[in-house]
Amino acid sequence: MKISEFFNNELVVTNFDAKCKEDVFDVLYKKLYENGFVKESYLEAIKKREKNFPTGLQLNRYNVAIPHTDPEHVVKPAIAVATLKNPVIFKNMANPLEDVKINIVFMIALNEAHSQVEMLQQMVQLIQNDNLLEKIIRANGGGEIINLIVETFENKISM
Template sequence: MKLTEFFHKELIVTKLEAKSKEEVFEILYRKLLENGYVKESFLEGIINREKTFPTGLLLNGNNVAIPHTDAEHVLKPAIAVATLCRPVVFKNMANPEEDVQVNIVFMIALNESHSQVEMLQQLVELIQNKNFLKSILNAKGGEEIIDLIKMI
């Protein structure tokens, strides 16, 4: 499955004003839930997994988080995206003691755990592109972000 098939404009929030990662989780969860991608248990799954396995990534200025949880909480696969007006604090995936100021969140909802590795590899490739991250931070809406992903 191609990475672009996971992104849907109704699951993308640009220039979000959030004060915490929990607020970002809540907003993206609502989008996923309202559009039939996840079960009500998804939010609790994301919060619990983030405590044990933090998802903040230091990426040369435009730091990213990729929160996700178990397939049992997901109805159909998708990636919800939030670009933030101001960074929020996540714990570093590589060093859980360290804080990471994150300004782009890719919330992953997969209903098959074996597809997670392949999709994560594609996503990591995408987020290692500094120009792509800059471009999506400047994007005005979900359609524009999807177009940017298709160009990569």
């Protein structure tokens, strides 16, 4: 399954004025839950996993977080997205003692464990594309973000 198939207009928040990562978790969880993608237990599971296994990634121009949790908290697969008005602090995936100022959050909800590896490989391709991340940050809505991602993955996977 292509990564572009996991994005949904109802699961995108642009220019979100979050004060902390918990604000981002709350708003994306609410969208996932209200649209039938995750179970009630998902939010607590995301927060718990983030404490033990941070998901902040220090990249080039824009930093990304990819919070996710176990499949038993997911009804059907999706990726919720938040672009942030101002960066919020996440712990660094590579060094949990280090803070990373995050610009974009991709909250992943997968209901099959084996699909996580393939999904994360495609996410890595996506987040390593600085031009695409910049366009996502500047986008005016979910539809525009989804179009950018679909266009990128449909036209060339080699980015």
